[in-house]
Amino acid sequence: MKIWMDGQLLDEDKARVSVMSHTLHYGTGVFEGIRSYASEDSTVVFRLMDHLDRLERSAQAMNLKVRYSKTQLRDAVIDVLCQNNLTDAYIRPLIFVGAGSLSLNFHAAQSPVGVLVAAQKWDRYFESDELTGITVATSIGRRITSQPELHQAKVSGFYANSYAATMAAQAAGAVDAILLDERGFIAEAAVANVFLVRGGKLHTPTCRAALAGYTRDSIIHLAAGLGLEVHEGDLTVEDMLAADEVFLTGTACEVVPVTKVDKKIIKNGAAGPITRQLHTAYQHAARNRHSFKSNVSIDKKSIAA
Numbered sequence: 001m002k003i004w005m006d007g008q009l010l011d012e013d014k015a016r017v018s019v020m021s022h023t024l025h026y027g028t029g030v031f032e033g034i035r036s037y038a039s040e041d042s043t044v045v046f047r048l049m050d051h052l053d054r055l056e057r058s059a060q061a062m063n064l065k066v067r068y069s070k071t072q073l074r075d076a077v078i079d080v081l082c083q084n085n086l087t088d089a090y091i092r093p094l095i096f097v098g099a100g101s102l103s104l105n106f107h108a109a110q111s112p113v114g115v116l117v118a119a120q121k122w123d124r125y126f127e128s129d130e131l132t133g134i135t136v137a138t139s140i141g142r143r144i145t146s147q148p149e150l151h152q153a154k155v156s157g158f159y160a161n162s163y164a165a166t167m168a169a170q171a172a173g174a175v176d177a178i179l180l181d182e183r184g185f186i187a188e189a190a191v192a193n194v195f196l197v198r199g200g201k202l203h204t205p206t207c208r209a210a211l212a213g214y215t216r217d218s219i220i221h222l223a224a225g226l227g228l229e230v231h232e233g234d235l236t237v238e239d240m241l242a243a244d245e246v247f248l249t250g251t252a253c254e255v256v257p258v259t260k261v262d263k264k265i266i267k268n269g270a271a272g273p274i275t276r277q278l279h280t281a282y283q284h285a286a287r288n289r290h291s292f293k294s295n296v297s298i299d300k301k302s303i304a305a
Helices: 022-026 048-061 070-083 154-173 214-225 235-242 273-286 300-304
Strands: 001-003 008-011 034-038 044-045 087-095 113-120 134-142 177-180 188-189 193-198 203-204 231-234 244-250 254-261 298-301
Touching: 001 070, 008 070, 008 134, 044 070, 044 235, 044 300, 048 070, 048 087, 070 113, 070 298, 070 300, 134 154, 134 188, 134 235, 134 298, 154 177, 154 231, 177 235, 188 193, 188 235, 193 214, 193 235, 214 231, 214 244, 214 254, 214 273, 235 254, 244 273, 254 273, 298 300
Parallel strands: 134 177, 134 254, 203 231
Antiparallel strands: 001 008, 001 113, 034 044, 034 087, 044 298, 087 113, 177 188, 193 203, 193 244, 244 254
16 A cells, blocks of 8 residues: 655555654644545545645644645645555545654654555445444543634544544444533534434534534535425434434445434334435435535546556
């Protein structure tokens, strides 16, 4: 596998970071998860420029000075896909702090900021088939919130909370965790946003305590095009248990139905019609270079070469 690292394409075993990296010790990195999809005549990197915009904002929120432009990082993503002959892929850009001072107040001169872009084939985040459905557990943990400038940043260290919640959920016999906010309302899943369907209308938590995911945003956009109402507001676990349908959205998991909450079956225990409709719409949009302005298309011949 080829990794793009600080302007060079390297074999994976040559793309090395010191064990004294500040990010390894303190979680001071920022990252994105992006997917590319094979279409009839090209590979579409879904909402790539939106993801790179957020990566830039996350770096700024963490005071990480990146020496590469979004155009350069876009080209890095394209190079990694082409060099690894990947079409349907999961892409991981990561901005990290290198070795130097182990003080929390690092200085770039002592601990330089690096960037890498990797990609791999990753068909499904959850092991079940796309529309089989998963079980989630609630009351497992809380979504960590912070000062406003960090709240919507994808910071590596924040995901220790999601990891702990996932392990607790799996120990309870579920697949994923539902995190609550400090007031006890639903925030999000461990690495995904949450949607409920009631009476043919979509409901999703506000982003007061949830990451404003791009898959979430895409689903809201696609739902409007299908004539479906979407309401953002405070939702409880009881709302989830009483819903007609529940599903999660995220770049890694895409659109996944939830069929059990705390071992209680949702409706008839299968993916509902609106979940299926939005799953189909999302898959079509992800493979269409024109569905969102921030999509980037790569000619199929470039990757085949």
